[in-house]
Amino acid sequence: AQSVAQPEDQVNVAEGNPLTVKCTYSVSGNPYLFWYVQYPNRGLQFLLKYITGDNLVKGSYGFEAEFNKSQTSFHLKKPSALVSDSALYFCAVSATDSWGKLQFGAGTQVVVTP
Amino acid sequence: NAGVTQTPKFRILKIGQSMTLQCAQDMNHNYMYWYRQDPGMGLKLIYYSVGAGITDKGEVPNGYNVSRSTTEDFPLRLELAAPSQTSVYFCASRTGTPGGELFFGEGSRLTVL
Numbered sequence: 001a002q003s004v005a006q007p008e009d010q011v012n013v014a015e016g017n018p019l020t021v022k023c024t025y026s027v028s029g030n031p032y033l034f035w036y037v038q039y040p041n042r043g044l045q046f047l048l049k050y051i052t053g054d055n056l057v058k059g060s061y062g063f064e065a066e067f068n069k070s071q072t073s074f075h076l077k078k079p080s081a082l083v084s085d086s087a088l089y090f091c092a093v094s095a096t097d098s099w100g101k102l103q104f105g106a107g108t109q110v111v112v113t114p
Numbered sequence: 115n116a117g118v119t120q121t122p123k124f125r126i127l128k129i130g131q132s133m134t135l136q137c138a139q140d141m142n143h144n145y146m147y148w149y150r151q152d153p154g155m156g157l158k159l160i161y162y163s164v165g166a167g168i169t170d171k172g173e174v175p176n177g178y179n180v181s182r183s184t185t186e187d188f189p190l191r192l193e194l195a196a197p198s199q200t201s202v203y204f205c206a207s208r209t210g211t212p213g214g215e216l217f218f219g220e221g222s223r224l225t226v227l
Contacts, residue, residue, distance in 0.1 A: 009154070032213045043118075043204055043218035044157075051213035090156060099164055100145050100208055101172065102216065104156040 002027040004093050006105035013112055019081040021108045023074045023091030031093050033074040034102065035065055038088040047089075050074060061085070081112045116140055120205050120219035127195045127226045135190040135222050137205030145208045146188040147216065148172075148180065150201040157204065163188055164210075195226045 003026045013019050025031060032051055036044040048059025050067040058064045065076045074091060088109050092102040121136045139146065144165045149157040159172030163182040177199055179191040188207075192199060202223050206216040 004156075034215060036216075036218075041221075043220045044206075044216070045218070046215040049213065049215055096212065099162065099170075100214065100216075101147070101159055101162060102157075104149075104158075106154055106156045 002031075002093050002095055002098070002103045004091050004103055004105035006089075006091055006108045008108050009106075010109040010111060013081045013110070015083050015112050015114050016080050019076075019078040019085065019110065019112070021076040021089050021091075021110060023076065023105060024072050025074060025091070025093040026072060027093050027095050027103075030096050032096060033065075033067060034092040034094075035059065035063070035074075035076050036090045036092065038090065038107075044090060047076070081110075083112050083114055086110055086112045118205055118207055118217050118219035120203075120222050122222060123220065124223050125225070127192075127224065129195060129197065129226060131195050132191070132193050133195070133224075135192070135203055135205075135224070137188045137190065137219060138186050139188075139205075139207040139217070140186065141207060141209075141217065142185060143207035143217070144185065144210045145214075146182070147206045148178075148188070148190045149204045149206065150174065151204060151221075152201050160190065160203075192224075197226050200224060200226045 035047040055067045091105040147162045148160040161180040163169045205219045208214040
């Protein structure tokens with residue numbers, strides 16, 4: 001079975017400060033890891049993913065994430081947050097042989113204040 | 115290129131009624147999924163399909179049915195609606211490439227009263 005934990009329901013950060021959203025996972029075998037963002041009343045949008053290779057993954061809108069196998073973590077980061085980054089962020093994991101079925105975390109609400 | 119299109123966007127049902135949520139994609143994706151989103155719970159997989167004529171249950175399939183007669187369409191049927199099915203439903207699709215990301219529709223908000 002696979003699972004994802006996002007330990008923070010909400011993250012508050014001032015504009016211009018670094019943003020980190022935490023994610024840990026559990027999966028049998030090698031994982032595929034994803035981050036998605038959801039704006040109010042919209043569908044989820046893909047931000048970035050880790051499949052294999054370099055542990056530091058860069059994605060859309062200046063976001064990046066670091067895969068840490070020993071800590072089973074995949075934290076999302078942005079060096080300088082914008083007010084427009086305020087949204088709901090989901091971490092997701094799938095096993096490599098699971099037909100792409102994603103297990104999502106509960107989500108973390110990011111609030112960036114001016 | 116519309117991507118993944120879901121209809122209707124909003125619907126109110128009475129207990130015991132049935133309805134179908136429509137999902138269509140124009141990206142020629144073989145893999146399609148239905149998720150439901152409840153506050154604070156993330157997304158839960160209801161059903162998925164890896165190609166026309168092939169469907170399988172996800173984590174929370176009870177009370178739902180699906181069919182996949184074409185590559186483009188993946189409707190979700192709710193039989194005998196219950197208040198527990200009040201949720202936002204998302205359809206998604208992806209290519210068959212390992213590790214391919216999901217493309218989501220805008221969602222269908224269903225309320226059962």
